[in-house]
Amino acid sequence: QDELDYHVGKDQQAEESDINNxxxxxxxxxxxxxxxxxxxLLLPHKSMEPIQLGGFDVPVGSTLFVNAWKIHRDPTLCTDPKQFKQERFLTSGNEMTSFGGQDFAFLPFGSGRRF
Structure with a gap:
């Protein structure tokens, strides 16, 4: 509530332009x-070349699905994955964490390589 009061005002309605603040x-x-x-599940992808994934051979042209639900509940990627902790997306200075496309745990939020 303090964040909203400070950036938007007590008597104002939040606008889309306020989101970055x-x-x-x-x-x-x-x-x-x-x-x-x-x-x-995220949108399906096709393998462009034969690869090994998790110990399995994946032939070229295979359809692959990414299970976003499972990624977000993986304790190796997320501490206490069943607990609601909005702080996991904030830095120590209460700024948004930068995804930068490098962290697999944030892949379901659109992070990752673009084609």
């Missing part, structure tokens, strides 16, 4: 999406 609110939304993704 509300990192705590963004963290709450992301944590909600982490626990309850809109879809359990």
């Amino acid at each position: 509300l990192p705590y609110l963004q963290a709450i939304v992301k944590e909600s999406m982490r626990l309850y993704p809109a879809t359990l």
